[in-house]
Amino acid sequence: MTSEGFPPLKDELRQLKFTDRPAVIKQIAEAREHGDLSENAEYHAAREKQSFIEGRILELEDIISRADVIDVSKLSGKIVRFGATVTVADIESDEETTYQLVGPYEADLKKRKISVQSPFGRALIGKTIGDNAEVTAPGGGKAYEVIAVKFK
Numbered sequence: 001m002t003s004e005g006f007p008p009l010k011d012e013l014r015q016l017k018f019t020d021r022p023a024v025i026k027q028i029a030e031a032r033e034h035g036d037l038s039e040n041a042e043y044h045a046a047r048e049k050q051s052f053i054e055g056r057i058l059e060l061e062d063i064i065s066r067a068d069v070i071d072v073s074k075l076s077g078k079i080v081r082f083g084a085t086v087t088v089a090d091i092e093s094d095e096e097t098t099y100q101l102v103g104p105y106e107a108d109l110k111k112r113k114i115s116v117q118s119p120f121g122r123a124l125i126g127k128t129i130g131d132n133a134e135v136t137a138p139g140g141g142k143a144y145e146v147i148a149v150k151f152k
Contacts, residue, residue: 003071005106013060024050075151087148
């Protein structure tokens with residue numbers, strides 16, 4: 001993952017452990033005080049939320065412990081690879097779009113960050129300026145031309 005994508009995961013883990021977990025434990029304790037747990041909707045909702053939080057904590061701890069953090073600013077070259085910011089043109093419409101290739105846990109299409117494991121990311125890996133990338137997706141195939149490759 002990029003050095004830019006790592007801190008948000010650590011922040012989320014910190015939030016879950018030190019804010020959300022204690023809050024849900026308090027909710028469970030308060031719900032227990034209301035009596036019969038078998039018919040207590042507040043208790044069941046809080047336990048479900050606790051289960052989600054604990055699962056996400058375990059997932060984040062695993063991701064963080066195995067993360068290989070790469071500083072993209074120290075990379076260079078003309079070949080598309082992890083961390084590259086790639087400008088592509090749709091061959092049919094000539095519409096240009098720029099994406100950064102990132103790890104799966106930091107991919108966010110709204111921020112124009114796509115996973116290297118996505119069909120589009122896999123199609124771009126190894127290409128250089130002027131190469132065409134054929135993307136096979138559930139909606140059908142599309143072709144793109146690589147216009148620019150940068151590492152920033």
